[in-house]
Amino acid sequence: MLNIQPIPIEEVKDPELLELMAQAKELGVPDEEFILVLARVPSYAKPILKAMLMAHTQGNVSHSLKEMMRIQLAKFAGDPYFSQLRSKKALAEGLTEEQITSASDDYEDNPHFSEADKVALRFSDQMYLDSQKVNKAFYDEMKQHYSDAQVMELGAMMVLHYGMQVFMRTLHPKSSSN
Numbered sequence: 001m002l003n004i005q006p007i008p009i010e011e012v013k014d015p016e017l018l019e020l021m022a023q024a025k026e027l028g029v030p031d032e033e034f035i036l037v038l039a040r041v042p043s044y045a046k047p048i049l050k051a052m053l054m055a056h057t058q059g060n061v062s063h064s065l066k067e068m069m070r071i072q073l074a075k076f077a078g079d080p081y082f083s084q085l086r087s088k089k090a091l092a093e094g095l096t097e098e099q100i101t102s103a104s105d106d107y108e109d110n111p112h113f114s115e116a117d118k119v120a121l122r123f124s125d126q127m128y129l130d131s132q133k134v135n136k137a138f139y140d141e142m143k144q145h146y147s148d149a150q151v152m153e154l155g156a157m158m159v160l161h162y163g164m165q166v167f168m169r170t171l172h173p174k175s176s177s178n
Helices: 015-027 032-038 042-057 063-076 080-084 088-092 097-103 115-129 136-142 148-170
Strands: none
Touching: 015 032, 015 042, 015 088, 032 042, 032 148, 042 063, 042 148, 063 080, 063 088, 063 097, 063 115, 063 148, 080 148, 115 136, 115 148
């Protein structure tokens, strides 16, 4: 049982929030349980969901790459809830469970990942594991593959999703072994 219970879906009356819920349902991330916890405060839920959906699905970086980074961070955070969710869009683009597993494990040695993919995965890896390594030299390497705008896109996506993963983990979702 969650420490903060989701509200019943019938209590969600805000049309904008309902539309955001529909977009998230179509994508598969985040799921309804998370949204209905956020929906306790619609004025917060709407901008958080807008930002999460925008960071994950829009921009100039591959959605599948951002999905692998999102899952990688969820696994690093020890969050079984968000790490089990999958973006339907990324799966439709061809993302496989093998790629997802490798992105959280042996991506540096995987010949199926481009150097750009590896540096982006290293970005989320190091932001979580050792942010001191994300220094000027690291950004210089990133800029060999990504524009400043794309680096900001990846950073914003990581901040939003990782923060929500940590928060949701503390709520002890049903899928958690906590």
